[in-house]
Amino acid sequence: MILWPRFQQGDPIAVTAPSSGVPEELHHLLTDTKNRQEQRGFPVTIYPTAWKQKKSVSAPAEERAAEFNRIMKDESPKAIIPPWGGERLLEMLPLLDYSAPIPKWILGYSDTSALLFAWTIKTGIATAHGTNIVDIRGAEMDPVTAAWEKVLAWEGGKTITQSSSELYQPEWKFDEVSDVVFHLTEPTEWKTVSGKPERVEGRLLGGCIDVITHLVGTPYGKVREFQRNKLHDEPILWYFENCDMNPNEMKRCLKQMEYAGWFENSAGFLFGRSAAVSEADGYTAVDVYQDLAQDTGLPVIYDIDCGHVPPQLTFVNGAWAAAACSNGKGTLTMQVPEEADDAEA
Incomplete structure (x- = not known):
C-alpha cells in the first residue's frame, strides 16, 4: 500500500x-x-x-x-x-x-x-x-x-496528465529577472532509443541519479522489498535526471543499480535533459541509454522534462504512471485508485 x-x-x-x-x-x-x-x-x-x-x-x-x-x-x-x-x-x-x-x-x-x-x-x-x-x-x-x-x-480515483513543454531553459541566468523565473528559449524534444514512438507504464520511482546511486545497499535503497510489500510487485518505471556526471560515471551508477537487483522487475526508463558533460572520450549520454536498453531489453525515453534543465514535470514516487513519446512530444499520466482518497492505495 x-x-x-x-x-x-x-x-x-x-x-x-x-x-x-x-x-x-x-x-x-x-x-x-x-x-x-x-x-x-x-x-x-x-x-x-x-x-x-x-x-x-x-x-x-x-x-x-x-x-x-x-x-x-x-x-x-x-x-x-x-x-x-x-x-x-x-x-x-x-x-x-x-x-x-x-x-x-x-x-x-x-x-x-x-x-x-x-x-x-x-x-x-x-x-x-x-x-x-x-x-x-x-x-x-x-x-x-x-x-x-x-x-x-x-x-483518489482520478488521473492527471502532464504534457511535455514547448520550450526549455538551456542555462541558468541568475542575474536576469524573469516573470516566470526560467528563461525558456529552446525547443523541447523528447526522444526514444528505439527511434520509434514508445509507451511504457509502471510504478514511478527515481530522482537525481547523482545521489540516488548512494542509496544502493543501504536501508534506504531496499527497492525489491519495497516493490513486493508496497507495490504488489508491479513493475517499476524508473525516472532519472543527471546533475553533474559524465557518461562513464552515469554508466557506472546504472550498472551498480542493476547489479543490486533494482531493475529486475522494471517497465522502462525515463531520463531528463542534462547540462552535465555529454561526452567522455567519444562515449556519450545517448550511448549510455542505448547500452541500458540493450542490457535490460526495456524501452528508454530521454530528454524529458525532469531535473536541472527546467521546466520539469511533477513525478510522484509510488504512483502508477504511463509515459508516452511520439514525434518529439510526450505525456505523463498518473493515477490513484478510488480508495486512495483517504490515504491509501
Missing part, C-alpha cells in the same frame, strides 16, 4: 532546508517566494534552517533532522518544499523518524530526491519530485511547472 498525502487550496506549506540553506545575500529569494505563495493562497512558514548556509549545508545533520521531524509531527503543514537541493542531505537520513509520521507531501528535486526516495521506501508515503520553492517565486509559472499544484491536490 502507498499512503497518499492530502493537499488543497489554502493548506500551509513548510519551508525547511534538509540540505543547503539560503545564504544571507539571497534571503530575498525566500521572502519573495513566501509572499508569492501567500498571494496564491498558501500560508508559508519558513523554518530556521532555510535562512542559514555554512560549509555546504544549512545546519548540522542533527539540527536539520530535528527540524524535519518536528514538522512531520505537526498537523498544520500539508506540504514541505525545500528552497532547493544541495550536497549533503544523505547524512541526515539515519536521524529521521520514519515511524507513524503524519502523511504530507514533500516536493523538490536534486539533493532533495534522496530524501524523497528514502522516505517513500521506508514509510510507503508518496513523495513528489518537482520544483523547488524558490523557482515558483515569479509572477507567473509556465504550464509545466504550474502543474505541481494540481498534482499535490490530486484526488
